[in-house]
Amino acid sequence: MTRSNMKRLFHFLLMISTVCLAAAETEMIDLDTINPSFNTPMSWYPNKGAAFTPLPTVTYSVEQGRKAMRISNVQGKDGCRFDCYRNYPVLNGDRIILTAEVKGKGKGIFTVQAYSGKKWMGHIGIKDFKVPSEWDRVQVSFDIVDLSEKDMTDGVICMFGAGKGSDFQLRSLKFERVAEIAGNTAFPNIWTAFLPMDADYQPTKQELTSIPAALNGVKPRKVQFAGGEHDFKPDFENKPGPLPHGAGNCAWLFAEINAPQDEDYTIGAGADWWMQVNVNGKAVIDTLKDGNTHHPPRITDHKTTVRLKKGRNLLAVKYVTGAGSSVLALGGPNELRGVGQKIRIVEELFKDDFENAQARRPGNPQIIQGEYSYALVGPSRQGVYTTARKLAFEPARSEYTMPKIASGKSFGMSFRLIRFGKDDARLAFRFSDPKNGKSCVLEFLSRTGGDLEINILDNGKNAGSFRYPAKWIPMDVMFSATALGEYKLALETLVDSSVRNYSGKSTFFADINDAMFRIDAVLETLGGKSAQVLLDDWICGYAMPDQIRKMIPMDIRVEDTFDPKKAGWKLILDEEFDGDSLNPDLWTRTFAMKGIQLKDGFLELRATRKPAGNGKVIYETNGFSTVKKYSYGYYEARVRVRDCSGWITAFWLYGGQTGNSYLDGMEVDVYEDYYVFPGKPLLDFNFHGFVGRVMKSWNYVATLPGSSRDFYTIGCKWTPFEITYYINGKAIRSTANHSPHKTITYDALNHRNGFAPLHLCFYGKITAEYGAGKPIEDKGEFPDVFKIDYVRVWEYPRQEDPVVKWTRREQPLIVEPGEKFELEADVTPNPRTNSPIKGVYLFDSGCLIDYKDKPPYKFTVSIDDKYYSGTNYMRTGRSREKPNLQSVLHAYAIYAQDARGRVGHTNAVIKMTRPQKKSTPYQGKAQVIPGRVNPSFYDEGGNGVGYLDDNVNVNGKAGFRKDEGVDTNGEWIGHTITGEWVNLTVDIKKAGKYRVEMDYGAPDTCGGSMLMLLDDEKLLGTFEMPGRGSGWGGLKTGLRNIELPAGRHTLKLIVIGAYNYSWLTFSEEK
Known part of the structure; x- marks a missing residue:
């Protein structure tokens, strides 16, 4: 707004009586003064629009000494409406209350429209009420908002009416302004x-x-x-x-x-x-x-x-x-x-920019090379839809699902309206449920030489009408709606970039829940001429408010400086490297002590060389990790990063696998120095982990504050809802398009979380310049060394967390696709702090999928597109691949946060959908129990039926099942990732109790567990498979007293962790 406009507004507001701010009631209707032209109270008149005609009958009577206005014979399509000339002063943030004394039958209706000065801005809202049979007071409230970013709402006019068939009397109508935001005087800056x-x-x-x-x-x-x-x-x-x-x-x-x-x-x-x-x-x-x-x-x-x-x-x-x-x-x-919201589409499900002229499109639009005047935008191809009478068309993807409230998203549709409004025409976009015929319609009506009329028709009823000058076309249109039924319409003209915002309620979107809805459109002429519309950049998808605070109340508090000792965290690892070699009780190495030296209180990691024949050498280096795994805490090391090319070094947290952040871990790269070059010490900070068999990754980059020859204390704070990185005790400043933070922070709302414990790891890796592990010409001694002064780990205190426990854990692991099941937790404040619970969140494998702000904390879940659409689970990382839902492992956990920001959570409950086809025995022959069962002879049926493993067999050169996904050589299965599984059809000769022994292998930093199911129904047991030593074989694990029925059955082995596994030997218990 210009300064002159602000002054005019200020002087206008000074003339407003302060009585309204004090919330006094004002009588709106004077029944003693009647306008003879309309037989209505003075300043009121009947609306003669087509939807409100024929006009109703208006009569007057005196009852109990008070005059009343009777409205009867209401036959208009939308009933009747009486409009008022009077403008009542209001401001954004106010609430107005309309109070009527009425009796009769049917439905009464209040309508409030907004003005900026004398300029009509649109509808604040339309609300109806049931007319009481006896005299009574009825109150309806409206919240005042600015409907435009350019023009402030400073006044409203109010209307009342009745639904078709109604018959009622009215003897008082009062207006009350409640100023939630009061005052106009400038605030100091x-x-x-x-x-x-x-x-x-x-x-x-x-x-x-x-x-x-x-x-x-x-x-x-x-x-x-x-x-x-x-x-x-x-x-x-x-x-x-x-x-x-x-x-x-x-x-x-x-x-x-x-x-x-x-x-x-x-x-x-x-x-x-x-x-x-x-x-x-x-x-x-x-x-x-x-x-x-x-x-x-x-x-x-x-x-x-x-x-x-x-x-x-x-x-x-x-x-x-x-x-x-x-x-x-x-x-x-x-x-x-001025605190407002701008909606933008953050996840595109459909987009047509009309650049592909050969693509087939419903409605068969002509594709032209557009030319805009006034240099408003650059020229692009556009779609021209033309009809002599009526044309139906739709987006290439026409079916969608509403995003869940927990996603913080709404459904959004946007397009650029380049030309429309020259002739009498109607353009309408319909959102409909084909099962019941209900719909919400965004309608544009054009009249020759006039403004556009824009209507929101909700299940056939008008939920908002707005006028928009046709001269402001071209414009960008954004329509969005939430699962709560709140819609927003933003119209941004390209003429001067001003924005008009409208909002209201839609029962269609409130009632659609998780059902599928369709989008189609129609263009039709309202006169004798043809109708035409030019569109560009038509997008449908999931939208979010373009604001800092999310719709979901989650307290993510990033501290710019952090000292775990001052914060009272417990020091649980303090390694100063004062000895002659690594402490084997604390550390495990990749290659013995090769390239590792403890000297003068520092650990030095170098690249070494070994002869490779023919005058060549192989440059190699080492890595080492903690024997123990750690969970939430603060991890830091004082290091001097590499300075020369030819290798990279890193400090990271890793669970041995990244298959599921609740079951086996994730990868938190405290730093990697991929991008360190002389004079440019740039570090990379990554976060990796699988979700639904798809790797999700995010990263930041930041420059070291000094040179690569300096020492830095690099740390990482890992709490239930936050991972933030620090250098020398200060949060590292950086930004990325996947994050709202100005620091290197990953959080549970915008990224993911996890609680599986992780190893603390350091490593070096030779790059191509020095052969990348292959023989090359001898370049002499490697010119660089990576130094570590100390490593420390502080444990995150949990004593004041909320208490969160599952109400019922004994549930079937396997469910049908789309089958509904319940997950519920008992949540109570911490007994020491008694801090109230502010939010409870449901996560799947580290991804937020739902939340509640009041008990009972029961979530009804179904593993299908309808439920998961729009949730964080379906959001992609850098790979842009969408996670899978069916036949993969889902690990659910419920988190709770209290008013102090403390977070507690359950452990994981596992679910998986049943394959829709039945697997068959390998080569038609079932394996026999008791006896030895070879998991490499897993069932036939393909990926998702007989097994789940997305990669081509890396052991295919052994010639065994080389065209399938399971990594097997015929006896061993390896390269496992959490969630992989195989089916084994077996013939059990005798019912009874059995013991089973399995061969497996896993080095110190790997290992895990394996679930064994019977017929996708019963969990027989869980094999524990800890990592030991440095090899991938030679270990055994087992189960005792498992109950097996006689006959042909299917065993399912589900991997959790990283290991090789082989023969299972079944024998009867004695």
């Missing part, structure tokens, strides 16, 4: 600050009512807020760190508000982490005890409405920060009203 202050200092009453020249001996300085926020981190002499409340990072801020008159005034504030806002010496917002409770801080975190006096008013704010982030957010009513 330049403040007088005193810092650093003693956090225990309390200003005097006089100091809180005028800006002091000095405060407790501290001189003032000016600070300026931008966008309602200021980061005090550079202002404090002692840089903020993870300090307790009152430890020394405190500031007092003062500013004046000059009010032209007495007025109610809303203030919003948020802080990282404690604050107290005073107005004229009185505290009105105070979080000094409990902290902000929201992160990151925003002016919407804490709001209050105060009474300003005419003239000078003083704001005094105490601010205390104990974190590396020192952001204080402050704003007044105008800043609060």
Whole structure:
């Protein structure tokens, strides 16, 4: 808005009576003064639109001494409506309440429309009510919003009416304005600050009512807020760190508000982490005890409405920060009203940019090379749909599923409307359920020489009507709807980039649940001429608000600085490398001590060379890992990264496999130095793990603050909802398009989580310059060394986490595709803190799929596209591959977060869908029990039927089943990933109890377990297969007293971990 417009608005608002802000009721209808032209109360008139005609009968009577208006004989298609000329002042954030005294039968209807000055902006809403049979008061409320980013809503007009067939009397209609956001006076953005202050200092009453020249001996300085926020981190002499409340990072801020008159005034504030806002010496917002409770801080975190006096008013704010982030957010009513949302499609399910002219499209549009005037956009190909009467068309993908509420997403459709509105025509996009015929229609009506009329028709009823100037075409249209039935329509003209926003309720989208719906469109002429529309960039998919805070309440609090010792975390590994060799109780090596040397308190990792014949050598290096696995905690090492090309080094957390982050682990690369070059020390930070047999990966990059010859303490903080990386105790700054954070942070909302314990690992890898492990000409001694000073691990404290337990764990592991099953947890606050539960979340294999904010915490799940569509499980990582749902292993866990941000969770419950075809014995012959069973003779039927393994047999050169996916040489199966399985058809000669012994192999850092099922119904047992030694064979595991029935049956072996496995020997228990 221009400054002149702001001034006009300001002067207009000054003329508004402050009585409305005080929520007084105003009578809207005067039954004693009747307009004879319409037989209606003065200032009211009947709407003569086609949907409201024929007009109803209006009569008047006196009952109990009061006059009443009777409306009868309502025969219009949409009933009747009476409109009013009077404009009532409101502002964004207000709530208005309409109260009517009525009696009769049928349905009453209230309609509220928004204005900006004299400009009609659209509908705030349409709401109906049941008319009581006896005299009674009926109240309906409407929330006021800005329907345009350019023009503020400053007034409304109100209408009332009745549904078809209704007959009722009305004797009073009142308007009440409740200002959630009150006031108009500008809020200061330049403040007088005193810092650093003693956090225990309390200003005097006089100091809180005028800006002091000095405060407790501290001189003032000016600070300026931008966008309602200021980061005090550079202002404090002692840089903020993870300090307790009152430890020394405190500031007092003062500013004046000059009010032209007495007025109610809303203030919003948020802080990282404690604050107290005073107005004229009185505290009105105070979080000094409990902290902000929201992160990151925003002016919407804490709001209050105060009474300003005419003239000078003083704001005094105490601010205390104990974190590396020192952001204080402050704003007044105008800043609060400006808090908005822009919707964008984040997951495209269908897109047609019309660049492929040969593609076949419903409606057979002509593809042209477009030319825009005024250099609005660059030329592109466009689709021209033309009809002499009526043309039906649809997107190439026409069926969709609503995203779940937990995804934070809505369904969205966008397109660029390049030309429409020259002639009388109708363009409509219909979202429909073919099973019941219900629908929601986005309709554009064009009249020659007039504005566009845009309607939202919800199950045949008008849920919103808006006018839009045809001269503002071309425009971008974005329509979105949530599973709660909330729709938003954004129209952005390319003429001046201004945006008009409209919103409302749709019962169609609220009721669709997880059912499939279709999209189709129609273009038709409303006159004698043909109708035509030009479209471009037609997209359907899942959309999200373009805002920092997500729809799902999850507290992800990234600390800019972190010291685990000061935070009270327990040190559980402290390796200084003071000896002569690695401690075998702590570490396991890839190749004995090759390339590893402990010297002067450092571990040095080098590349060595060995003769390869013919004058050539092989350069090789080493890696080492902790024997023990660790879970949540803080991991750090003081290292000097590589400086020369020819190899790479890394520090990472790894479970031996990345098949499932709840069952066997994930890969958290604390750093990898792929991109370190002389003069350019750039590190890579990756996060990997499989979901539904598809690898999901994300990464950040960041530059070291010094040279590659310097030592750095590089750390990683891993908690239930967050993984953040640190250098020298400070969160590493970086951004990526997959993350809202400005630090290298992976979180459970935007990425994934996991709780399977991980090894701490270091390794080196030779690159092509030095042969990549193959013989090359001798280049002499390798010129570089990777040094580690120390390694430390601190354990994340769990004593104050919420208590989360499964209510029932004994459930079938195998379910049918689409079969509904329930997962429920008992969630209680931690008994030490009694902090209330704020959110409960359901995850599948580390991916958020649903949430609830109140008990019972019961989730009804089905493993199919309808349920999972739009959830984090289906989001892709860098691979862009969508995870599989059927026949793969699903590991569910329920998490709960309390008001303090602490998180507790269950362990994992496993599910898998039953294959839809039955496997058959290998070469038609079942294996026999008792006896030896060879898992390499797994059943026939193919991938997803007889086995699950997505890769081609890497052991195919052995000539055994080389064209199938299982990695086998005929006796051993290897290269396993969690979730792989094989079916084995067996003939059991005798029912009874058996023992089974299995051959397997796994080195120290690998291993895992294996589930054995009978006929996809009964879990017979779980083989424990720990890693031992350095080989991939020679180990045995077993089960005792398993009950087997006689006859032909199918055993299913499900892999969890990384190992080789071979023969199973079944014998009867004695």
